[in-house]
Amino acid sequence: xxxxxxxxxxxxxxxxxxxxxxxxxxxxxxxxxxxxxxxxxxxxxxxxxxxxxxxxxxxxxxxxxxxxxxxxxxxxxxxxxxxxxxxxxxxxxxxxxxxxxxxxxxxxxxxxxxxxxxxxxxxxxxxxxxxxxxxxxxxxxxxxxxxxxxxxxxxxxxxxxxxxxxxxxxxxxxxxxxxxxxxxxxxxxxxxxxxxxxxxxxxxxxxxxxxxxxxxxxxxxxxxxxxxxxxxxxxxxxxxxxxxxxxxxxxxxxxxxxxxxxxxxxxxxxxxxxxxxxxxxxxxxxxxxxxxxxxxx
Amino acid sequence: xxxxxxxxxxxxxxxxxxxxxxxxxxxxxxxxxxxxxxxxxxxxxxxxxxxxxxxxxxxxxxxxxxxxxxxxxxxxxxxxxxxxxxxxxxxxxxxxxxxxxxxxxxxxxxxxxxxxxxxxxxxxxxxxxxxxxxxxxxxxxxxxxxxxxxxxxxxxxxxxxxxxxxxxxxxxxxxxxxxxxxxxxxxxxxxxxxxxxxxxxxxxxxxxxxxxxxxxxxxxxxxxxxxxxxxxxxxxxxxxxxxxxxxxxxxxxxxxxxxxxxxxxxxxxxxxxxxxxxxxxxxxxxxxxxxxxxxxxxxxxxxxxxxxxxxxxxxxxxxxxxxxxxxxxxxxxxxxxxxxxxxxxxxxxxxxxxxxxxxxxxxxxxxxxxxxxxxxxxxxxxxxxxxxxxxxxxxx
Numbered sequence: 001x002x003x004x005x006x007x008x009x010x011x012x013x014x015x016x017x018x019x020x021x022x023x024x025x026x027x028x029x030x031x032x033x034x035x036x037x038x039x040x041x042x043x044x045x046x047x048x049x050x051x052x053x054x055x056x057x058x059x060x061x062x063x064x065x066x067x068x069x070x071x072x073x074x075x076x077x078x079x080x081x082x083x084x085x086x087x088x089x090x091x092x093x094x095x096x097x098x099x100x101x102x103x104x105x106x107x108x109x110x111x112x113x114x115x116x117x118x119x120x121x122x123x124x125x126x127x128x129x130x131x132x133x134x135x136x137x138x139x140x141x142x143x144x145x146x147x148x149x150x151x152x153x154x155x156x157x158x159x160x161x162x163x164x165x166x167x168x169x170x171x172x173x174x175x176x177x178x179x180x181x182x183x184x185x186x187x188x189x190x191x192x193x194x195x196x197x198x199x200x201x202x203x204x205x206x207x208x209x210x211x212x213x214x215x216x217x218x219x220x221x222x223x224x225x226x227x228x229x230x231x232x233x234x235x236x237x238x239x240x241x242x243x244x245x246x247x248x249x250x251x252x253x254x255x256x257x258x259x260x261x262x263x264x265x266x267x268x269x270x271x272x273x274x275x276x277x278x279x280x281x282x283x284x285x286x287x288x289x290x291x292x293x294x295x296x297x
Numbered sequence: 298x299x300x301x302x303x304x305x306x307x308x309x310x311x312x313x314x315x316x317x318x319x320x321x322x323x324x325x326x327x328x329x330x331x332x333x334x335x336x337x338x339x340x341x342x343x344x345x346x347x348x349x350x351x352x353x354x355x356x357x358x359x360x361x362x363x364x365x366x367x368x369x370x371x372x373x374x375x376x377x378x379x380x381x382x383x384x385x386x387x388x389x390x391x392x393x394x395x396x397x398x399x400x401x402x403x404x405x406x407x408x409x410x411x412x413x414x415x416x417x418x419x420x421x422x423x424x425x426x427x428x429x430x431x432x433x434x435x436x437x438x439x440x441x442x443x444x445x446x447x448x449x450x451x452x453x454x455x456x457x458x459x460x461x462x463x464x465x466x467x468x469x470x471x472x473x474x475x476x477x478x479x480x481x482x483x484x485x486x487x488x489x490x491x492x493x494x495x496x497x498x499x500x501x502x503x504x505x506x507x508x509x510x511x512x513x514x515x516x517x518x519x520x521x522x523x524x525x526x527x528x529x530x531x532x533x534x535x536x537x538x539x540x541x542x543x544x545x546x547x548x549x550x551x552x553x554x555x556x557x558x559x560x561x562x563x564x565x566x567x568x569x570x571x572x573x574x575x576x577x578x579x580x581x582x583x584x585x586x587x588x589x590x591x592x593x594x595x596x597x598x599x600x601x602x603x604x605x606x607x608x609x610x611x612x613x614x615x616x617x618x619x620x621x622x623x624x625x626x627x628x629x630x631x632x633x634x635x636x637x638x639x640x641x642x643x644x645x646x647x648x649x650x651x652x653x654x655x656x657x658x659x660x661x662x663x664x665x666x667x668x669x670x671x672x673x674x675x676x677x678x679x680x681x682x683x684x685x686x687x688x689x690x691x692x693x
Contacts, residue, residue, distance in 0.1 A: 247679060263683035272452070274459035274498040275680045286687055 047087050049106040054099045065091050078143050082136040083165050107164045113152035120225035123255040132163035133215045137280040141208035150214035151193040191239040192230040193217050208280045209273035216268025260290045298519045298626050300619035301527040305534035306330045316348035325351045325527050329366045340400040349403045356408030357443050357542050382425040390433035405434045409441025415454035439469035446477040450487045459498045469505035479538050482514050482666040489673030497521035497681045510537040513562050517670050519625035522692035530611040554610045559584050559617040561647040563658035570600035573656045588616035626693045630686040
């Protein structure tokens with residue numbers, strides 16, 4: 001048994017079990033395994049190259065598995081741009097316990113986290129990334145869906161430079177009762193990216209605005225090349241404290257002479273939802289106005 | 298940002314004269330200080346002069362023993378916290394709606410209880426009051442948000458209000474915010490910062506925001522894009538002393554006459570103006586811009602012997618404040634912020650300069666509020682500054 005950086009145990013799923021449980025799949029190979037999620041590359045008889053995700057709820061949430069499955073199922077029917085198509089979804093009992101499985105379109109390209117290891121993004125890449133992410137957020141918001149885990153590892157940049165937001169596996173469909181038990185001390189979140197209201201697990205406050213916060217942090221990291229909430233932090237608790245307490249230092253970007261893009265990022269990363277743009281749509285329109293001005297110069 | 302007249306005791310004649318002078322303006326009538334008959338006749342007079350009116354039902358303390366308040370027909374005779382959401386509340390709203398209709402108010406100010414803490418109980422009460430008001434009138438609603446100083450200072454409580462607001466938007470908000478230690482001018486930067494934050498958050502929902510019971514310290518609210526601040530004559534309508542709504546108190550006694558020196562954001566008693574005149578500072582103390590009420594004070598060599606009295610002082614104050622409020626908002630958020638900061642800087646320099654000549658504003662010096670206001674503006678700039686900068690054209 002292995003453990004990841006946060007001490008979550010990694011239980012490796014048996015490939016033979018996978019092959020027998022998913023007879024339509026072939027060439028199954030692990031991509032990532034850890035925490036609550038294992039990801040496999042594979043070929044599907046009908047859909048071709050795909051990704052299979054096995055999501056293990058924490059024991060306390062197992063009784064909510066069917067509801068979580070329902071939430072993800074609903075995503076299949078929704079037209080959210082820049083997210084991989086979900087081919088199929090279900091629940092089953094695996095050798096490591098009950099799991100939710102999701103079979104989705106494979107997006108060729110690289111994770112944003114991998115791209116960032118080469119250094120910060122330039123103006124064009126940054127504006128394109130912002131546009132793709134906000135477009136997705138606008139669409140999700142209109143359907144009352146919150147991704148809740150936007151971070152570089154969950155963003156794939158395809159071979160044409162388009163950003164795809166992956167892993168809607170922990171999305172909360174707002175018109176369903178929360179998929180996380182009410183007695184949980186915190187909801188799903190990634191320290192350093194998730195909005196303060198998420199790790200406070202203030203359900204009333206979690207909305208599309210929470211995704212705006214994460215998008216803002218991602219854009220900040222892409223512009224600066226580092227995430228100040230995470231950089232040099234002692235542990236997860238310190239990251240959470242920083243997110244709750246410390247404002248991000250203002251960005252200074254050469255191409256953003258009047259600071260309008262920096263303003264947008266600062267607005268997105270405010271600690272309280274009401275201090276951010278009111279809706280994802282407002283943030284996208286704001287970005288468009290910046291892009292138009294930039295193009296006009 | 299406009300200045301509305303906040304009515305209190307002895308305000309009727311001032312109100313009529315000022316609305317006539319201005320050729321219009323909004324008056325917030327005080328149920329505590331006016332009978333139904335007075336409300337009706339005064340509102341008609343003000344409207345004939347080109348003004349418009351709002352009625353503050355002053356339901357801050359439902360168990361108030363203030364006889365002039367509780368004598369109004371809309372005031373519930375048997376207030377029970379648990380049972381009030383039913384027919385009693387409906388009865389109150391129906392009567393209030395009729396009164397508002399008679400007065401031809403521009404908004405229906407929804408009565409709001411003062412929140413010691415913003416908790417579920419208070420939020421439930423607010424929801425009930427708003428829903429009942431909706432059923433009772435076709436007028437646009439202006440929702441009262443009346444908060445204790447500790448509630449104002451707590452960002453969690455402000456967040457709860459904003460969370461509620463985002464789910465249930467209304468046309469307008471009437472903010473009634475207690476100052477720490479019931480101060481006239483507060484030196485508490487957290488209180489100022491939270492007021493700015495709350496007001497900006499509300500205004501960004503595109504609702505009108507009126508900050509009641511204000512004085513010149515609230516001129517910084519221009520940076521939050523608020524619609525208006527409301528102020529009046531005596532100190533008890535330029536800030537919000539809760540005790541004045543608890544039980545009937547004596548009428549304000551004849552007090553010192555204060556000259557509001559707008560450039561210094563400070564008020565000076567006339568004997569200190571005498572000293573200033575002797576020191577050759579007369580010209581410097583002239584109000585900029587003029588209000589039309591201060592000339593007698595500056596006509597002779599000894600202001601304290603000029604016969605300049607309380608009514609002139611009140612009207613001068615309100616005219617000066619109105620001009621400052623109207624001039625505070627600029628075409629951009631940054632220009633507004635810069636203008637507010639420049640006003641504070643200039644006030645600081647003048648207070649110091651006059652002090653060096655032995656001219657003091659005593660307890661009404663703005664010196665104690667300068668840092669709090671500067672700090673509050675800094676916090677606003679850091680938090681909602683970027684979004685206000687972007688949205689300013691839709692707010693101001």
